[in-house]
Amino acid sequence: MLLIPCPHCGVRPETEFVYGGDATVRRPDPKTASLDAWAAYIYERDNPKGPHTELWLHASGCHSWLVVERDTVTHAIGQVRQARDAAS
């Protein structure tokens, strides 16, 4: 089981969290985006083997959305930030 260090609550087990997927995906500008860009945004993912930047919701804790660096080969967890800070 993963242990995720929440910046507010400390190190907590994976079962307290809900996985939110790839955090690098950005919604295209609706005024200018092509159909291809929309399809890519909705469906395509890099799905990397190695470092992955991803969203987790601390659902059974402080309820904040976090951006977590995790390696998809070793499951090692690196930096954890508030999604609010990561977005700006």
Add this chain to the structure above:
Amino acid sequence: MQDRFSAGRILREALGGNAGWRPWRRNPEPKPRYDVIIVGGGGHGLATAYYLAKLHGIANVAVIEKGWIGGGNAGRNTTIVRSNYLWDESAAIYEHGLKLWEGLSADLNINVMFSQRGVLNLAHTLHDVREGMRRVNANQLNGVDAEWLDAPGVKAFCPLIDISADARWPVLGATLQRRGGTARHDAVVWGYARAADRLGVDIIENAEVTAILRDGQGRFDGVETTRGTIKARTGALVAAGHSSILAAMAGFRLPIESHPLQALVSEPLKRLLDCVVMSNQVHVYVSQSDKGELVMGAGIDAYTSYTQRGALHVIEDQMAAACALFPMFSRVRVMRTWAGIVDVCPDASPIIGATPVPGLYINCGWGTGGFKATPSSGWTLAHTIATGAPHPLNAPFALKRFETGALIDEHGAAAVAH
């Protein structure tokens, strides 16, 4: 030339002290050039090579596998075979597969132990009941055998299930596909490999594809591997959980994410379960292997991963559900757990067909449920490669559907998973 397997042969070899058996297939050095390269020596890649050689006369084919054949999901799955999917497109391709299964042992001259013991999909809520009845009707319209059983009918078919009204997961009924069942996964891999090898296909193990070559026009031109460069004008990526990695080497992205999917077996027990029982609501399914182990699986671990292991809490949830449905399992011990990396597509349907790279095809996205489709997956991809155009069975499963929006949404629709 290999010799054929038969009962008489087994008897003859036994009398000769079993000294006369020879290796099942060659272990060839890679040639510099082939007509077709297939990346991935799982069931789907091997079946593709077999049908290319057998049905289309294209035998100058290499199957390139980074480890050993069947070391991926083909050898890790829980072997449930059924075709009772909701949508017409799915029913057609999975039912084509089921028909191939019914003749596969004879076709491959190996016993794949295909056992049509019947597959139950339990309903625990009113919604499950409605969805199950709807699927039974859809299946029957598509010529797929399907029956609806009420709770006493479930008990009669599978006496071990607790159908009492106060059960944690009350059983309100189930769909039954009698032609569904299980098969021996290793025998399927070895059988396709042996039959393809016999027709001249080179199966190259311990060769990891590290780059995809393209010519001046951008067309597929071969692969770099850890055993050297191998050229071909046509290629197919059939790499299950590693499909995104290979697509990236070829310069395109896929609507796929890779997740661990876990399964486990119990200690061997006497015969007690003679059918397959699945429950999507509580995410557990179980059958009993020929060795007597209970084979059980659950849903995927939530996060993406390329590590063939998952977390214990997923197994705990799954065992809690299994013990509620089958109270006698509570004293059974778990012997072994493992995971495979499954390629999950947003609509829980596969991708079989052309890629943005001319000359390069892909077959992936089977996720948690592609073992049952091994024959029809290989059959349709072989047709697509040989003719340059999809067969009507796989045309709806094009990569393009994510642009056109014509998804085949089996996630919400059918008995998903496995």
